[in-house]
Amino acid sequence: MPRRIIPLSDAKIRNAKPKGKDYKLADGGGLYLLVTPTGGKLWRLKYMYGGKEKLLAMGTYPVVGLSEARQRRDDAKRLLENGVDPSLNRKAIKAARNEAAANSFEAIAREFHDHKKSEWTKDHAATIITRMEKDIFPWIGAIPLTTVTAKDIKGVVDRVKSRGTIEAARRLLTIINQVFTYAISTDRANFNIAQGLKGYLPPTSKTRKHMAAVTDPKELAPLLRAMDTYQGSFIAQCALKLLPLFFCRPGELRHIEWREVDFEAEQINIPASKMKMKADHIIPLASQAITILKALHPLTGHGKYIFPSTRSFSRCMSDNTINAALRRMGFDGSTVVAHGFRATARTLLHEILQFNPYVIEAQLAHRVPDILGNAYNRTTHITERKKMMQTWANYLDELKAGAKVIKIHERR
Numbered sequence: 001m002p003r004r005i006i007p008l009s010d011a012k013i014r015n016a017k018p019k020g021k022d023y024k025l026a027d028g029g030g031l032y033l034l035v036t037p038t039g040g041k042l043w044r045l046k047y048m049y050g051g052k053e054k055l056l057a058m059g060t061y062p063v064v065g066l067s068e069a070r071q072r073r074d075d076a077k078r079l080l081e082n083g084v085d086p087s088l089n090r091k092a093i094k095a096a097r098n099e100a101a102a103n104s105f106e107a108i109a110r111e112f113h114d115h116k117k118s119e120w121t122k123d124h125a126a127t128i129i130t131r132m133e134k135d136i137f138p139w140i141g142a143i144p145l146t147t148v149t150a151k152d153i154k155g156v157v158d159r160v161k162s163r164g165t166i167e168a169a170r171r172l173l174t175i176i177n178q179v180f181t182y183a184i185s186t187d188r189a190n191f192n193i194a195q196g197l198k199g200y201l202p203p204t205s206k207t208r209k210h211m212a213a214v215t216d217p218k219e220l221a222p223l224l225r226a227m228d229t230y231q232g233s234f235i236a237q238c239a240l241k242l243l244p245l246f247f248c249r250p251g252e253l254r255h256i257e258w259r260e261v262d263f264e265a266e267q268i269n270i271p272a273s274k275m276k277m278k279a280d281h282i283i284p285l286a287s288q289a290i291t292i293l294k295a296l297h298p299l300t301g302h303g304k305y306i307f308p309s310t311r312s313f314s315r316c317m318s319d320n321t322i323n324a325a326l327r328r329m330g331f332d333g334s335t336v337v338a339h340g341f342r343a344t345a346r347t348l349l350h351e352i353l354q355f356n357p358y359v360i361e362a363q364l365a366h367r368v369p370d371i372l373g374n375a376y377n378r379t380t381h382i383t384e385r386k387k388m389m390q391t392w393a394n395y396l397d398e399l400k401a402g403a404k405v406i407k408i409h410e411r412r
Contacts, residue, residue: 008033010066016041031073033061043069045076049085056086103188105148105179106132106141112182121276123251123319128175135160135172145183150193154200161201170201212333213340215347221399223336226329228400235317236325238296239307243322243338245289245393247345247364249276250338254316256306261293266386281365282379284386286393345392353391359384 008027016025018039025033034042043058058064058072076086101107109132117125139159140152153176161169176194183189214220227240243253252274260269268283275281285293293306300306303313307321322338342364349355359381 008066013041013061013066027066027070029073029077031058031069033069043072045073045086047076047080047086049080049087054085054087056090103144103146104142105145106137108145108183108186108188109136109141109175109179111186112179115182119278121251121274122255124276131168131172131175136176145180146189148193150197153194153197157197157200166202173197173201211339211343212335212337213343213347214336215344217348217352217399220344220348221402223331224396224400226331230325230329232325232328233310235296235300235307235310236321238292239317239322240325241292242289244341244344244396245286245292245389246283247342248281248283249342249365250322251319252276252281252365254305254307254319254321257304258297258301258306259304261306263290263293266290275365277365279365282382282385283363284382284389286390288393288397289389348395349388349392353388353395355388355391356381356384359388363388 005026005028008025012025013033016033016035018035018037021037023035024044025035027033030046032044032046034040034044036042041061043061043064045056045058047054047056056076058069061069064072079086079089110129113125113129113132120128136156139156140148143152153173156176157169157173160172173194177192180189180192180194184192214223224244227237227244230237230240239253243250246253246268248270252270255274256268256270260271262269263285266285268285270281270283272278272280296306300308300313305313305316307317309315309317323333326336326338327333346360346364349360350357362380363385
């Protein structure tokens, strides 16, 4: 006659003390608690399948309580009655979950980001992942990409649109679209459901909105004088002074490192990884720029960046620092933004100083051919660019000094 097993109680389980070796406390139906010498209390289920005795781990007490352990035992018994091995069933479920996790929207989106970030600037890559983590992953990140619905995507886009930022919502939809396209190219999806939402957001104006810029010399003069006398930090003041002299993209300015400055050659060498067009770039240094850099060097020269963050010298200046400084000086966003100095230089170098547009475009780091029609490289028109940068710096000094006549300079 089989030995009668007295079911366990919570009190008996709590009071079970460790001994010199493992021992079991049976509950019935093959379920027992294994008490280890270190005090561990482990639920186990002994069962027969295919004529062999097998063992299934059921969790750890007290994370899995007595009633939960019994429920898991009963679930396993039902599987056995249907000819299913509980151990194999568990492995199948785990494999399915792992596959679902590997093919979740977040997993594929992060893989897409890793794949593309070498083609992007550091700032752009950071912006994309921030948008994903803030506005996409919390809502659809855990969902298998192939089961994401149009309604799911609309929900993500609508949350951003409700904040009054249609353009941000549009960029978010573009990111989702790109992730689906990447999934298709890597055989994780067969169609792009986001493509069907192409007309979901209101259309943008057909007139392209350019970055606010000052292109009238009479208006530029007081702006330059205000920047020279900015009362904020000395680092920010130097950044303001150098931005119109370099007329590079603000992100490129902020990320310049001291090791990229060659005082002997009088130029800055920016590597391709930092440039929007992914090509090495040279900024010839006018004498005025060298003076500013040498004045700043004692303050930040021991660190990595020319313009470090106020919080840490291991990070560069915030992307909002220059625009915030312009606002504090009284110049609003409809008048001028940091990026607008590129348009300022492009306009006045051509219309007033009469430099060759190809030379100007090369210094703006746009893809233009050299004189022989070859693809852009960092030294394209470099001799003319060096002359142009010094002439430009002299011209800005004339404006700040209040020159009454806007001269057309002759290039030598």
